[in-house]
Amino acid sequence: MVKIFNKGKSDNLSEDKNDNIKYKKPKIILLDLDKSSTEILKKEGFNVTSGTLGSKYKVEKTTDYCQIYFDSKLPNLNEQEIVCIDINGNKTLDDSKTVDTPPEKKQYWGECSNGIIDPAPILMKQFETSFKRILNHGGLFIIFASRKIYPNIIFGSKQGYSLDGDKEKLHNWSFLPFFEGGYYDFKTKNDYGEEIYINPQLKENDLKKLLKKHATCMNYEITFKLGNGVEKGWKPLLLNKYDDIVGGIFSPETGGEIVILPQSSKKDEIIHELMTNIIPTIKPSLFPEMENKSWIHNDEYEFENVKKYKSDIEKVQKETKQKINDLNDKIKEEHDQWEFLNNIITETDKKLVMSVIECLKFIGFKNIKDVDEEIGESSDNSRIKEEDIQICDNSTKLLLEVKGIGGNPTDEDLLQVHKYVPRKMRKWKHTDVNGCSVINFQRNISPLDRNEFTEKQIEDAENHEIKLINTWDLYILIRGMIKYEWEGKVIRDLFYTNEGKMNNIPSNYKKIGKITHVFSDKNVIVIKIESEKLRQGDKIGYLKGHEFFEYRINSMQINKKIIEEGNIGDEVGIKIDSAKNNLKNIKLYKVIS
Structure with missing residues (x-):
């Protein structure tokens, strides 16, 4: 690949002026990151400079190729020791660019089909040797990952309308060889999501604290799988909901460290915390001038008893985590066991009816009939709407109409069951039949904030000789039965007392x-x-x-x-x-x- 020079553009060897350098080492370069990140580190006294792998710029959308313009700035790249790069951070310029090189000379051409040209993949490949040299010498890379993109780029010349050249296999991760396949093979997949979790195997330390703090501000655009040669040096840090890796640390055998993180809205804070608190501990050799002696407690320097205590702490944490998981399993079992009880104050339609039936069985009713289910199984399509539930445990038959309502109940909601009572009296030739309206009203708000039946509604129910049952009252009664192990009869009795509103106090x-x-x-x-x-x-x-x-x-x-x-x-x-x-x-x- 040829060397690239841009006549009249930024001198790639010039540096940002920094008069506040407290730590000459390490030399840090931030590529395609917000200026705020550079300014924050400068205030801390770091020897930091900023740069870019070139700006994206807009072109007219066509199927043709155009000459690629470069405005990269990589000041003193070969001497840098820490490289922070945002893969998709290079800004997009609104104005199109003109290249001075005659089209007859060999150069880079980019396809114009999406209306944007990005020179960064070319510059990444151009400076791959420099980036690799920094890493192999014990350097550190911090990468804010973005999806992998393969632009259509040709290196060639144009005679008239004919472009003659070879298509270049480049992408926006071309700055290090580990992302190209070969012995070190990072298998990547473009994906997107915002649910990011800390690797549960990660030990408690300052890095884990940082990840916990910022995970909610992150989103991933790419996931990683371990390929050839990566397993030994790869430590997953962050996972998505499917346990795919979205962030980690890679320590190649050739030297150096690569920290890969998802995109974040707080990159400047993350970089600041990494440089001031975390990396000096992980890589103290890069920070010889910083008064940070926390490395003294790394395992290689720690006393044997302290190692044992730390191991005991990990064991306790593991046992505690298992106990918490066991308790969470028990909580789930309880929730599953009593789901029908929660449903009577939250649900409507068939789910509410079925849950009311479960409650009736729980308090000891035996002869319960799901009328809707019976109608559904019947071949008689002429059967008209009837009550939802029948209870025929003794000489007094009960008809229950069950409703779940978002607002307050109307008279029609409350008194509908009254229509069914005389029908059943005639059908069964039995006059001891009572109607009950079981209502879960204002079901979308907390029961503690719900209204009661009005006095007029209760009076109307008494006049029509039906009983009003608020599912919230039934819920409270059954919870009391569970808590104090009452006999179910103390609640069943309430279904047979006088008309009006059912009492919410057990018969005992x-x-x-x-x-x-x-x-x-x-x-x-x-x-x-x-x-x-x-x-x-x-x-x-x-x-x-x-x-x-x-x-x-x-x-x-x-x-x-x-x-x-x-x-x-x-x-x-x-x-x-x-x-x-x-x-x-x-x-x-x-x-x-």
Whole structure:
């Protein structure tokens, strides 16, 4: 390949002026990165300069080839020790460029089909020897990776309209031989994504902390697979959701280090942290003038006991991670087991109906019929819409109409089941048939923020002799049943009580009265007994918000005197496990075994 010179363009040997150099070593060059990255490192006193492998520029979209213009700037490249490069960072100029070289002379020509010419792949190949020399001498490359592009480039001359020459096999990763195949073969694949994860095998250190900090600001355009000769020297750092490698460190046998990172919106911060905190520890030989002695704790210098302690830490971390994974598996099992319960406060249509049926089975109903499923299996296409569920466990038959609604329920939503009751009475020749509207309304917001049935809706339900069941109330009841191992009968009973809104208190709860005072410092509540005697050893309970709480009476007093029994009309103090001020005026119940 011929050497490239641009008459009248930037002198490739000139450097950016830097009067604030604190560390003469290492010499750092930033290629096609934002100027801010250079300025930040200069303020820290680094010997840093910026450069470019040439600007992209716009041309008219045609199927023809045009002469390629070069404006590269690689100041003092051969003496650099750290090279930072953004593969796709070279800017695009709006104006087209003219080349002075006569077309009859051999030169580079680029295809104009996409309207942009990028000279960088040519310059990369041109200076490959210099880049390789830097690396083999113990240098470091930091690469912000971009997708691999193979532009159509010909090296040749033009006579009239005829272009005579050879097509060059170049791409935008041509600056080092490891990306060309051969012994060191990085197998790459253009891809794109924003979900980036830290390699779980990576040890806890400053580099891992940096990756954790910036992973959410990264996106990948290319993935890497280990080819021939790469396995031993390759350490994966970052993975995508499919466990493809999107970032890593490569240490070739010939010397040097190559750090490959995805694209990032915070390259300047990453470069700054790498240069000031991380690379001086990883490659202290490149930073002989920096007062950074953290390398003293690298494994090759560490004391044997310290190595053992570090190994023990890794073992504990591994065991802890396994315990966390086991607990997460148990959490998933619980979520899967009780999915039907969550569904009754989130779902609609068939999924809601099926989950309500699961709830009915859980509380002990036996003879449950899915009417929609029965109609679906029937060959009789003339059957009209009926209730969703039938419960025929005893002489009182229950018809359940189930609805999931985004907003508040209408009268039609609440009273529709009323239409089905007389039909079933005639069909079954049985008058003891009750209708229930099971409604999951305002299902898209948190149940704690939802409305209740209005007084008018409850009154209308009573007048039409149907029961309104809020799935949120059913959810709370079943959670209480799970928590305190109630018999399912205490919830089943509620389906057969008077019309209107179904009670949200289980049938084994007998009201005693309201909590009148709370002494939270002593965990004591005071109640005036309105019904049901209380004795030492009785269990009491209450519903606070969306959760039931139950306590055994171990101490009971009247006027600071211990008593064994409290009668109706007595005002007694009861010591419980946890008494909070917000319990005042809460209804208290005696829990019947």
